[in-house]
Amino acid sequence: MKAPLMALLGTLSLIQASPSLADNINGKNLYLQRCAMCHGADIKGTGPLAKKSNPPTPDLTTSAFKKRLNDYPGVIVSSVIGDLIPRTLQENGVKLPSHAWSVKDFRDLNQYMVGAISESR
Template sequence: MKSNDTVLANNDRGKALYNQYCASCHGVDGKGTGYVVPALKKAPPDLTRIPFENGKFPSLRIHQYIAGELTVAAHGEKDMPVWGMIFRRKYDNTRKELDIFAITRYIESIQQK
């Protein structure tokens, strides 16, 4: 597989995971327009306009939010994020990290200027 093919495959994986775990709140387009928004107390942020830090996408910070290492008030308690325990399975740490990386890269790919 060529490196461009690998990047596309990883982005497809990230998009599929995003759609499965994030789109219900953040919307398929990432703009915070998911189908559960009317039931939420606080509107989810637009993930297509994440502020850059020192001119770069904050990959580590986004990764930490997805992994549950940083708290997001709208997600509730750290022990019960909206997406469940799937990303914190200790018995499958490599896959967890790869999945979180894929979602992070996908979110980076949908950034608008």
């Protein structure tokens, strides 16, 4: 794993308690613009592209994903800047504009998703 990625993952491990969803505008916007097309606004894998995905778009509200997100907050980072999500989108003909991800973006997205998962129960 590259040093900058390791530093980013280390930074994410310092994530504090999540702000309310209403306070996390950046995380919500990132999710809606870059994730909801597959995962859906309800984060349950119900987006318009969910059925076209291979592997299938996961329901992020499952206990297995919630545990993974809590145990390893860097799962979002590794999926976004790693191979999984870019390759899946490309294979399904989805073109997203590039985004210069910052540590704050990843932190906000993680916090938004943790809050959305908690509220979906």
